[in-house]
Amino acid sequence: MAEAETDALDARYGRTRTHRTRDRLLLAGGAVAFAIVLVAWVVWAGLDGQKPQVEATDTGHRLINEERLVEVSWNLSVPPGNDTACIVQALNEDFTVVGWKVVEVPASTRHIRSLTETVRVAQEANTGLIYSCWLT
Structure with a gap:
């Protein structure tokens, strides 16, 4: 060609x-x-710098209705050395919030801790639980 x-x-x-x-x-x-x-x-x-993870798990509650109180127990998992805050709330049979409290949890050397907090309620409550937790 x-x-x-x-x-x-x-x-x-x-x-x-x-x-x-x-x-x-x-x-x-x-x-x-x-x-x-x-x-x-x-x-x-x-490379954005991971933030420590906070996890809260409800472990139980105790109703003290004659005193209008709910005692909430939970496990808090947070890396050691971090201050944390959690909202503890009490609900009635309609799942309406009838009491809540912000709990400041100081830093600790332990990763997992068992905590209990008492919440005053405005009406008779059926349950108590952890709403959320965050680092402070």
């Missing part, structure tokens, strides 16, 4: 020098975009 025919076929099917340069630039641009997205994801997901 003559060189002129080969050049014509290359031009026809996009195999010219300008097409190859354009393809290389597109490939390099795609690789750079992928690298930027990957680095951003690593910074966002891995």
